Amino acid sequence: MTIYNLYIFDRNGVCLFYQEWTREKHPGMSQEEEFKLMYGMIFSIKSFVSRMAPVDFKDGFSSFCTSSYKLHFHETASGLKFVMNTSLNVGSIHDELQHIYSAIFVEHVVRNPLSKLGQAIDSQLFKTKLDSYVRGLPFFTKVN
Amino acid sequence: MPIYSVYVINRAGGLIYQMDHTQPKTEVEKTFSFPLELTLKIYDERVVVSFGQRDGIKVGHTILGINGEPVRGRQLEDGRDVLEMIANPDNYPIAIKFGRPKLSTNERIMLASMFHSLYAIGCQLSPAQKSSGIQVLETDSFKLHCLQTLSGIKLIVLADPKQGGVEALLRKIYEVYSDFALKNPFYSIDMPIRCQLFDDNLKAALESAERLSMYTSGIN
Numbered sequence: 001m002t003i004y005n006l007y008i009f010d011r012n013g014v015c016l017f018y019q020e021w022t023r024e025k026h027p028g029m030s031q032e033e034e035f036k037l038m039y040g041m042i043f044s045i046k047s048f049v050s051r052m053a054p055v056d057f058k059d060g061f062s063s064f065c066t067s068s069y070k071l072h073f074h075e076t077a078s079g080l081k082f083v084m085n086t087s088l089n090v091g092s093i094h095d096e097l098q099h100i101y102s103a104i105f106v107e108h109v110v111r112n113p114l115s116k117l118g119q120a121i122d123s124q125l126f127k128t129k130l131d132s133y134v135r136g137l138p139f140f141t142k143v144n
Numbered sequence: 145m146p147i148y149s150v151y152v153i154n155r156a157g158g159l160i161y162q163m164d165h166t167q168p169k170t171e172v173e174k175t176f177s178f179p180l181e182l183t184l185k186i187y188d189e190r191v192v193v194s195f196g197q198r199d200g201i202k203v204g205h206t207i208l209g210i211n212g213e214p215v216r217g218r219q220l221e222d223g224r225d226v227l228e229m230i231a232n233p234d235n236y237p238i239a240i241k242f243g244r245p246k247l248s249t250n251e252r253i254m255l256a257s258m259f260h261s262l263y264a265i266g267c268q269l270s271p272a273q274k275s276s277g278i279q280v281l282e283t284d285s286f287k288l289h290c291l292q293t294l295s296g297i298k299l300i301v302l303a304d305p306k307q308g309g310v311e312a313l314l315r316k317i318y319e320v321y322s323d324f325a326l327k328n329p330f331y332s333i334d335m336p337i338r339c340q341l342f343d344d345n346l347k348a349a350l351e352s353a354e355r356l357s358m359y360t361s362g363i364n
Contacts, residue, residue: 004271023271034269041265048258049283051251054148054302055168056202056244057285066266067276085271 001139004069004085006130008105010118011079013039016109017121021134042073042081062094076101090139104129145357147310147350148286148302150317151252154334155296157260159253161325161337165350171208171243172200178236184227189217190245191226201242209241259300263290293318313353320345 005020015035027034042061049061063072065088072090074082074097082097108126109115115123134140146168152161183195184207191207207215207226218226229235247255263277281288282305291299291314299317303310324342325331331339 020271024273025270025275027268027270037265038269041262041269044258044262045281048255048262049281050204051247052255052288052302053244053283053285054166055285056170056204057283059284061281061283064266064278064281066270066279067274068272069270069275071266087272 001089001141002087003090003134003137003140004087006085006100006134007035007038007081007083008121009035009039009042009081009083011081012118013043014118015039015120016080016118017126017130019127019131019134021140038083039081042083045073062092072097074098074101080105086139093139096137100130100133104133145304145307145354147304147307147313147354150302150346150350151256151259151298151300152321152337153256153260153298153300156334157257158334159256160335161342162252162256163343163346165347170205171241172205173209173239173241174199174201175237175239178233180230184230186218186227191215191218192245193242204244205242206245207240208243211239259290260298263292263298289314291315291318297321307354308357309353313349316349316353317346320349 002022004023005018007015008017010016013036015038018031018035027037029037045061045064053060059075061073063070065071068088069085070088070090072084072086072093074094080101082100084093084097086093104126108123108129109121112123112126115121121127146166148166148168149162149164151159154160181196181198182193182201184191185194186192187194193201193203193205195203197203209215210220210226210229213220215226220226220229230238230240259278267275267277277290277292278288279290281290284305286302287305287307287310289301289303289310291311293299299314299321301310301314301317320342321337324345325337325339326333328339328341331337
């Protein structure tokens with residue numbers, strides 16, 4: 001079990017924050033392009049799912065699995081998007097992503113008067129808090 | 145635990161087969177008095193609810209019928225405009241039927257090619273070594289399962305989140321495809337599948353998968 005990386009996007013598609021822990025493979029493109037591609041994929045999946053759905057739904061898209069990783073998605077009502085990639089054997093981490101939003105993002109970014117909306121987060125406190133929370137999660141075990 | 149529908153996508157992202165197995169009913173009819181409590185707007189040549197969920201009518205539902213007459217796009221069949229009818233107080237009380245919009249064939253083709261590219265991007269953005277594309281896509285109301293065969297064909301099944309045994313079902317569908325579509329001398333590869341035997345055997349496979357999962361969930 002491992003956590004690969006985390007992306008936080010705002011409602012306009014700006015990547016507010018990115019961190020990787022045990023990422024094995026990097027796509028052959030610049031990080032900016034990667035953020036755009038990731039946001040575009042999430043955006044398209046959301047529209048795909050809402051049109052494809054045979055029944056009415058509440059939250060919509062929550063995760064997808066490939067043969068080697070699982071992407072978890074959580075969106076707040078204000079449009080903030082949390083995307084976390086983990087290994088396949090991790091169950092639903094909706095509560096953990098909600099915790100990252102309510103107890104770390106709101107506390108250390110929204111309540112920080114120096115952090116501007118719609119810009120990449122450069123608060124060191126947020127980064128340390130997030131890092132220690134993610135490293136403390138039961139499914140975070142570094143595989144070498 | 146129903147299986148909703150099956151899609152088959154060829155190597156180029158073209159939709160070559162689609163079947164709806166279980167169509168859940170999502171239609172609500174209600175009689176309204178003037179003025180209407182819902183906010184409607186025109187989206188994609190349809191009249192869609194954009195604000196004001198009530199009595200089972202959800203945002204995103206379209207108007208399917210007015211006073212028992214079916215609605216085509218934004219007009220009734222005799223050519224009267226839906227929004228004009230709703231704006232006129234003389235037409236009230238009015239019975240409006242709402243429901244999830246039915247996908248047209250063109251939309252299905254578009255969604256299939258959209259999934260084709262999402263599959264490729266999912267593979268490209270992988271943080272882990274040697275990843276395939278999207279195999280299972282989960283939402284709170286349905287799960288999409290995808291099997292890409294070695295020959296590049298994608299088999300997609302939309303099912304209830306609790307439906308089990310979909311992996312085995314996908315393999316069974318591949319078997320049915322190889323036996324009844326590929327061995328048909330009148331079928332040319334990568335073209336839409338129009339073949340009665342394929343339809344019948346696919347239906348049988350879906351029904352047995354549904355029965356099997358009902359049986360196993362009955363034991364637990």
